[in-house]
Amino acid sequence: MSAPLLEARAVTRRYRMPRESLFRAPPVLTAVDSASFILERGETLGIVGESGSGKSTLARMVMAFETPDAGQILFDGQDLGQLSAGDLRRQRQRFQMVFQDPFGSLDPRRSVGWSIAEPLRAIGAENRAHRVAEALEQVNLHAADAEKYPHEFSGGQRQRIAIARAIVTRPELIVADEAVSALDVSVQAQILNLLMDLQDELGLAMLFISHDLAVVASICDQILVMQHGKSIEQGRATEVLNAPTQDYTKSLLIAAGA
Amino acid sequence: MIELQDFSVSFKSGTALRQASLAIRPGDRTGIVGESGSGKTMLAMSLMGMAPAAADLSGKLVLDGRDMTGADDRGWEALRARKVAMIFQEPMTALNPLRRVGDTVMDPLRLHLGLSKAEARARALALFEEVGIPSPVERLRQFPHELSGGQRQRVVIALALACDPELLIADEPTTALDANVALRIIDLLVRLAEERQMALLFISHDLAAVARATRDIVVMYGGDIVERGPTAEVLTTPRHPYTQGLLGARPNPVAEPRGADGKRPRLPTIPGSVPTLQDLPSGCRFSGRCPVELPVCAGTRPGSTLISATRLANCHALKQEVSA
Numbered sequence: 001m002s003a004p005l006l007e008a009r010a011v012t013r014r015y016r017m018p019r020e021s022l023f024r025a026p027p028v029l030t031a032v033d034s035a036s037f038i039l040e041r042g043e044t045l046g047i048v049g050e051s052g053s054g055k056s057t058l059a060r061m062v063m064a065f066e067t068p069d070a071g072q073i074l075f076d077g078q079d080l081g082q083l084s085a086g087d088l089r090r091q092r093q094r095f096q097m098v099f100q101d102p103f104g105s106l107d108p109r110r111s112v113g114w115s116i117a118e119p120l121r122a123i124g125a126e127n128r129a130h131r132v133a134e135a136l137e138q139v140n141l142h143a144a145d146a147e148k149y150p151h152e153f154s155g156g157q158r159q160r161i162a163i164a165r166a167i168v169t170r171p172e173l174i175v176a177d178e179a180v181s182a183l184d185v186s187v188q189a190q191i192l193n194l195l196m197d198l199q200d201e202l203g204l205a206m207l208f209i210s211h212d213l214a215v216v217a218s219i220c221d222q223i224l225v226m227q228h229g230k231s232i233e234q235g236r237a238t239e240v241l242n243a244p245t246q247d248y249t250k251s252l253l254i255a256a257g258a
Numbered sequence: 259m260i261e262l263q264d265f266s267v268s269f270k271s272g273t274a275l276r277q278a279s280l281a282i283r284p285g286d287r288t289g290i291v292g293e294s295g296s297g298k299t300m301l302a303m304s305l306m307g308m309a310p311a312a313a314d315l316s317g318k319l320v321l322d323g324r325d326m327t328g329a330d331d332r333g334w335e336a337l338r339a340r341k342v343a344m345i346f347q348e349p350m351t352a353l354n355p356l357r358r359v360g361d362t363v364m365d366p367l368r369l370h371l372g373l374s375k376a377e378a379r380a381r382a383l384a385l386f387e388e389v390g391i392p393s394p395v396e397r398l399r400q401f402p403h404e405l406s407g408g409q410r411q412r413v414v415i416a417l418a419l420a421c422d423p424e425l426l427i428a429d430e431p432t433t434a435l436d437a438n439v440a441l442r443i444i445d446l447l448v449r450l451a452e453e454r455q456m457a458l459l460f461i462s463h464d465l466a467a468v469a470r471a472t473r474d475i476v477v478m479y480g481g482d483i484v485e486r487g488p489t490a491e492v493l494t495t496p497r498h499p500y501t502q503g504l505l506g507a508r509p510n511p512v513a514e515p516r517g518a519d520g521k522r523p524r525l526p527t528i529p530g531s532v533p534t535l536q537d538l539p540s541g542c543r544f545s546g547r548c549p550v551e552l553p554v555c556a557g558t559r560p561g562s563t564l565i566s567a568t569r570l571a572n573c574h575a576l577k578q579e580v581s582a
């Protein structure tokens with residue numbers, strides 16, 4: 001049996017806070033505390049939990065933007081923390097990220113095509129214009145939109161552009177951190193459907209972070225519940241939402257109006 | 259108490275608010291929902307007599323029976339400060355990062371109510387207690403960055419309540435907060451409105467938040483009010499095609515497994531996207547995206563159709579259905 005596409009094994013991430021006084025050791029905040037999960041190929045794992053529970057910190061470790069202080073992130077069986085810089089750069093095209101704020105993540109002074117090609121330049125890929133055009137069409141925009149600038153697009157269209165940038169390297173995994181949270185309901189539904197279409201077409205796995213349980217319910221196969229940096233519950237979405245075992249998960253469901 | 263009659267706000271690029279009428283009575287809790295750009299903030303600003311100076315205005319603004327349209331003298335400013343207060347989505351817009359939050363809340367108490375420093379301090383403390391800020395004595399001396407997002411929003415609410423407004427307008431007050439914190443802020447606003455007999459105008463694109471906060475609801479699309487009525491009725495049996503589309507597109511917190519083909523069920527959507535101001539159709543603003551559109555819709559604006567004693571919607575198809 002092959003390894004799962006992505007696995008977190010008891011990962012921990014600590015941050016040193018500012019010193020309160022010269023004579024005391026600086027306090028340490030454990031943002032992620034021995035969290036574990038498994039994501040299979042082609043599936044979507046939703047991570048839920050309230051603000052500050054460590055969701056984004058976990059995502060940054062999956063993306064290898066940060067290194068765990070303990071535990072491992074295994075991508076396709078390889079410990080990301082053990083890869084050489086060159087190997088990590090080569091692996092990067094296989095996992096890409098979509099952020100919450102499509103304004104902040106696109107450079108306003110660069111054409112959309114330039115921004116979408118960014119991950120391709122990072123890996124020295126050839127044929128960039130062609131692949132940018134292909135990615136734009138996959139997110140239901142037009143190849144000609146590559147010439148335009150971010151301010152010429154609506155919020156929903158900008159999020160499509162951010163998704164085009166994430167899929168342009170033909171990754172196997174997309175990490176989406178609150179990728180639809182800033183969008184209006186009707187635009188949000190269109191973007192969620194687009195992500196599901198892309199998953200069917202490209203066989204993508206997704207790590208989908210959201211504080212909105214209803215959104216997670218609509219798109220995820222598996223759900224991981226985070227509280228105070230710990231992974232307190234993982235299971236099939238149908239089970240976690242219909243028969244949560246943790247009181248904390250129940251309270252999230254009540255807040256979501258279930 | 260405050261009433262807009264056929265009020266319009268137009269820019270060179272188009273009409274951001276088209277002949278809106280809305281009356282707020284003491285104790286009302288009214289919600290405004292609609293997508294980004296639908297004119298929610300324009301409606302709220304118009305109610306405060308604060309529509310942008312660059313805009314062309316028409317229609318009437320009536321305050322306590324007096325026509326205040328175009329009044330912009332200083333008397334009106336002071337009147338407004340005591341009548342109406344507003345809180346915004348991002349608490350930091352109302353807070354000065356370099357000042358202690360207690361001082362910020364004391365400002366209007368001294369300026370508009372003429373309280374002494376000691377009186378203002380006591381009142382600020384009482385306000386902090388009223389809005390549920392933990393350890394209020396210490397918090398008065400803290401700076402905004404030392405508070406959590408939810409605590410900051412409570413400070414902003416305390417600031418808005420300082421001069422005992424009769425109407426509190428909350429424009430997307432919970433959008434920047436996570437779900438559990440948002441719930442507590444909504445419940446706080448409802449409690450304050452009830453205890454103080456204060457009217458609440460709650461603006462949000464979050465239907466669940468509006469459902470919890472309000473008794474009546476106004477649905478906006480493309481600068482038009484398209485449907486209104488009791489919140490619970492409108493959200494359970496929406497009659498305007500846009501309201502129906504919006505409610506349909508909202509995911510439910512119920513997990514659905516993949517189908518036999520291995521695919522997930524898709525969410526219902528409204529086709530297309532909200533047009534920009536200059537591209538809005540002249541008739542029904544929803545024409546071009548509406549699943550039950552009639553030939554008359556694109557060119558002729560639908561009037562209000564009475565659905566019940568308390569419910570109205572503006573739609574040609576609905577009018578035919580109701581009169582049939």
Ligand SMILES: Nc1ncnc2c1ncn2[C@@H]1O[C@H](COP(=O)(O)OP(=O)(O)OP(=O)(O)O)[C@@H](O)[C@H]1O
Pocket residue numbers: 015016029030031049050051052053054055056057058211436
């Ligand atoms: N670079 C950092 N330095 C210090 N503390 C940090 C840093 N990044 C995150 N934290 C802290 O770690 C904890 C977890 O933060 P994280 O951003 O992962 O939460 P989250 O679950 O994504 O929250 P949200 O829903 O608000 O995005 C928080 O207490 C946060 O303040």
Ligand SMILES: Nc1ncnc2c1ncn2[C@@H]1O[C@H](COP(=O)(O)OP(=O)(O)O)[C@@H](O)[C@H]1O
Pocket residue numbers: 269271274292293294295296297298299300301310312534535
């Ligand atoms: N100062 C302005 N100049 C031109 N157009 C504006 C101005 N302010 C708002 N608008 C336009 O008016 C419409 C309604 O805006 P707004 O009331 O802020 O919407 P909402 O609060 O519902 O998101 C939008 O199309 C917006 O772009």
Ligand code: SF4
Pocket residue numbers: 498499500542543544545546548549550551552555556560572573574575576
């Ligand atoms: S007026 Fe016409 S286009 Fe507008 S909502 Fe009704 S049926 Fe649809």
Ligand SMILES: [Mg+2]
Pocket residue numbers: 055056057177
């Ligand atoms: Mg986060």
Ligand SMILES: [Mg+2]
Pocket residue numbers: 298299429
């Ligand atoms: Mg607004």
